Amino acid sequence: MTQTIQESVKMLEMLPESEQEFASQFIRRLVLAWDPDFTKLTQEERKRLEASEQRIDSGEYVKDSDVNWN
Numbered sequence: 185m186t187q188t189i190q191e192s193v194k195m196l197e198m199l200p201e202s203e204q205e206f207a208s209q210f211i212r213r214l215v216l217a218w219d220p221d222f223t224k225l226t227q228e229e230r231k232r233l234e235a236s237e238q239r240i241d242s243g244e245y246v247k248d249s250d251v252n253w254n
Contacts (some may be wrong), residue, residue, distance in 0.1 A: 196208075
């Protein structure tokens with residue numbers, strides 16, 4: 185976690201429980217305003233996705249049909 189997130193969590197934990205719920209709903213509204221469908225990626229998610237796509241493009245993957253699921 186980044187330091188900013190850690191500090192934010194500490195501040196949220198200082199609130200009374202009833203206010204924590206309000207803060208949680210407020211954060212949810214912020215996220216929904218930023219991305220109504222939760223389709224945007226964070227920087228870390230984007231890096232992981234790009235790395236995965238590179239592995240697929242270079243043939244570094246296992247086909248689902250090659251796995252013995254039993």
